[in-house]
Amino acid sequence: MTTTSLRCAVLDDHQDVAAASADWSTIADRVEVVTYRDHLDDEDRLAARLADFDIVVTLRERVAFPASLLDRLPRLALLVASGMRNSVIDHAAAARNGVTVCGTGSSSTPPVELTWALLLALARGIVPENTALRTGGPWQQTLGADLHGRRLGLLGLGKIGGRVARIGLAFGMEVTAWSRNLTRERADEVGVTLAGSQRELLAESDFVSVHLALGDRTRGLIGAPELALMRPSAYLVNTSRAAIVDQDALIEALREGRIAGAGLDVFDIEPLPRDHPVRTTPHLLATPHLGYVTRDNYATYYGEAVEDIRAYLDGAPVRVLR
Structure with missing residues (x-):
């Protein structure tokens, strides 16, 4: 995979804080990052939105990635989900489609x-x-x-x-x-x-x-x-x-x-x-699922998401989920 013209979608950034929560400049020369504040629960619309992205960053389990969606995203190579456990990602389907899935740390x-x-x-x-x-x-x-x-x-x-x-x-x-x-x-x-x-x-x-x-x-x-x-x-x-x-x-x-x-x-x-x-x-x-929505936690989530992306691009993925 070439490391030029890669695109990354950051999903469900409701507060519009993802860009300010981490230093994305460390990958800016290799990845174009696009953030979305809205939530899509329709698989057809989600598949259309993500069709042109190589990397997706998703928070916790807000967006499901079943086989039916992953099979429709042939360009997707890296999926980063906050936390180190995610029950709404079909890991077998991700592996079958050549998608690396990585997590991040979090605080209790x-x-x-x-x-x-x-x-x-x-x-x-x-x-x-x-x-x-x-x-x-x-x-x-x-x-x-x-x-x-x-x-x-x-x-x-x-x-x-x-x-x-x-x-x-x-x-x-x-x-x-x-x-x-x-x-x-x-x-x-x-x-x-x-x-x-x-x-x-x-x-x-x-x-x-x-x-x-x-x-x-x-x-x-x-x-x-x-x-x-x-x-x-x-x-x-x-x-x-x-x-x-x-x-x-x-x-x-x-x-x-x-x-x-x-x-x-x-x-x-x-x-x-x-x-x-x-x-x-x-x-x-x-409350609207605020349990993990804090400044410090977001700094960890997005900061380590950037680390995950950088490590993947360097050929040595970290925090890989299976």
Whole structure:
């Protein structure tokens, strides 16, 4: 492959910050970089947009690259995805089409912080109180939920779940955790209680937060039967993967007041259509997948994307995903 006249597409740069988040000048003499702020979820339109690009940079799992799309991009040679794991890229199809797939580093701090932003805002009614204050509404209309002495139940106790747990402990909460592979040794290491079962954790927690990887065993892990186990005063937060929680069942539970509220940063469809029911569901605090959207994280993502591109052009790809 010649290293002249190569073109790179940077997808879903919603905030128009990709160019300023890294030093792209190190590859400017070999690659023309084009950024796109919009999101395309139609495969035909996406295939047409990317037809003339040799390199594509995509954030997390915002854009899927199935075989049907990769087969339509004969010019594509390098696909860079932020993070070191991506479930929406067909790696076998990429290999078959001669596409090298590379990842980047990331930090576990931003999703931890957003988890607590959602949880605290739910507990203290921050959004409705702020809205009322700024629009001339009633002075004090919600009754906050205390954290100290309450039980925080974590589904998953990995790197992110462990950090969330330690903050809960700092608030004086009783923290329990459960996952199919969670050991007592890991729970003891973090200083939390190992729940006897998922059912026990859901039934006895005042706040439940999801921190699991998406896979065959976690897809749909929380559906209508599981939501029915939760207390009417309990809150659910999901900043992990949308498919772990049955979105329709959660919307129904919130509309019927069977749980006190929920905080979501991930959704079955992203970006959410304007008429999506999530936008009008009561007792739901939702953010547009902001978990990893921070200055420092973007500096890592795009900075290492440039490194990936430069290394590939030099014939020694780094951080290759398979």
